[in-house]
Amino acid sequence: MSYYPVSLNLDGRQCVVIGGGRVAERKVQGLLACGGRVTVISPELTAGLLALYQDRLLAWEARLYREGDLAEVFLAIAATDDGDVQRRIHAEAEGRQVLLNVADVPQYCSFILPATVRRGELTIAVSTGGRSPALARNLRLELEKKFGSEYKILVDILGVLRQAVLADGRPQAENEALFNGLDHQTMLAFIRQGNWDGLAAHVRAVLGDGIGAGVWPTIRDIFASSASGAGRPAE
DSSP: OOOOOOOOOOTTOEEEEEOOSHHHHHHHHHHHHTTOEEEEEOSOOOHHHHHHHHTTSSEEEOSOOOTTTTTTOSEEEEOOOOHHHHHHHHHHHHHHTOEEEETTOGGGOSSOOOEEEEETTEEEEEOOTTSOHHHHHHHHHHHHHHSOTHHHHHHHHHHHHHHHHHHTTOOHHHHHHHHHHSOHHHHHHHHHHTOHHHHHHHHHHHHGGGSOGGGHHHHHHHHHTSTTSOSSOOO
């Protein structure tokens, strides 16, 4: 089976996690980080899940799964090793057309979860189509070493620059040429060095008057948030 890679917008959408163990806790944390409205269905919770419930970050139904729990649900995750419960959840999800992931049971999944590396808005996903989660995990560990926190800074800066250039109303071809002129590796090197002057000079050399003066304070603030940045850049 070949899976179609996609990024879901879960902001404000109802998500259900069935199970209250360590696997469920990891899944819940990921859903909450993406803005999902999470309900956990399980007689018991891990200490971590209980803390989230006490902080009112999730809803908790302290019982076993029962048919009807997926009504008006956008996405469900079954984190239980009970085969009969897995089968029943899958049947309901199919009937209601609810997106479903059943941990370690790919034949019941309408989607699978890749191993991911997140650096702010940058997400790098690795999947083996369910054939070897261990390999996907090892590749994720390698990627975590290669892509450090400087990539979050770079992505945030590029996002601000893109909006500024687009707001100037140039033709698409001109915008594309400006974006392609920014050397990402050069910018990363300046971020790692904490070299604000070098970064600003590079951006000005490529974009020229393509961004207004009002954008620079925002870029400076983003740069200063870098752990490798030497404090706040000079005004």
